[in-house]
Amino acid sequence: MRSREVRLERRPNGSPVRDDFSFAEVDLPDPGPGEVQVRNLYMAMDPAMRGRMSEARSYVPPFELGKAMEGPAVGEVVASNDPNFAPGDLVWSRLGWREGFTAPADKVEKRSRDLPPQAYLGFAGMTGLTAYVGLLHSAALKPGDTVFVSAASGGVGSVVCQIAKLKGHKVIGAAGGERKKRYLLDVLKLDGAIDYKAEPSLTKALAREAPQGIDVYFDNVGGDHLQAALAIANKYARFALCGMISQYNSTEPSAAPRNLTAAVTKELTLQGFIALNHLDKMDAFLADVRAWHAAGLLTSAETVYEGLDRSLEAFDGLFDGSGLGKMLVKIA
Structure with missing residues (x-):
């Protein structure tokens, strides 16, 4: 399986520009013991990503230059060498900015299909x-x-x-x-x-x-x-x-x-x-939002960009005011 990814090539000074990034294509290895291979369906754009593009000290490490960036994504398992996952499972990860990946199974979290996949990047994420x-x-x-x-x-x-x-x-x-x-x-x-x-x-x-x-x-x-x-x-x-x-x-x-x-x-x-720092509240949160959504009390606003090629455009939309609701990129 081949996958395209978006890499950070230099630290932006002010608003990021296209030359700060590059696109690359890589071959994904078959999953080894305890690993899964995932095809991403959607990735989310978050303002916090801008902070990780700089070297300033923060609550998460900065993105590494010359490597694919990271961000929330939902995808589908296409191959598994871990007993807890099977092809077709819907999973959440922090391995966005790429079409697919092979990674240890503890890097992904299984999600149910009672909500649309992109909901796990929005009101249920x-x-x-x-x-x-x-x-x-x-x-x-x-x-x-x-x-x-x-x-x-x-x-x-x-x-x-x-x-x-x-x-x-x-x-x-x-x-x-x-x-x-x-x-x-x-x-x-x-x-x-x-x-x-x-x-x-x-x-x-x-x-x-x-x-x-x-x-x-x-x-x-x-x-x-x-x-x-x-x-x-x-x-x-x-x-x-x-x-x-x-x-x-x-x-x-x-x-x-x-x-x-x-x-x-x-x-x-x-x-x-x-x-x-509040992941201990995740179960209570998910129970509440599922109930609110089922009762018609919670809806989702999304601006969706089609394809990884438009991921940088989607990121810009966080700051230029063009988007409404959650900024998403539909990858597959």
């Missing part, structure tokens, strides 16, 4: 777990909370919004562009939506949508969004700091937030979190 853990545990969602979500039309943000709504909360989302604003209002049925690109002041826009203030902020963006949340937060509000995508490609420090003293005067809780 690490994306969903990130939303679940951040909202229910880091932000400690309580009855009566008003919730503000940045990047609310994205993969994580859209799941956060839906969990908060199905639990009966007032939810306000921010996203860029009229199309995304309509999605938040018409599809996710949020109580308020802000097109931050159309607002001269994000703080004033949030004050308009949440005149009684906010109690929970789920931060995917940082910068001006975090500044607005600090300004409008009620006393003792809780912030789940998930990501700061506004800064990932920046070569200069962010000018915002400029009002961090509000965290002191309002006695706020700002809690950063990494979903990988």
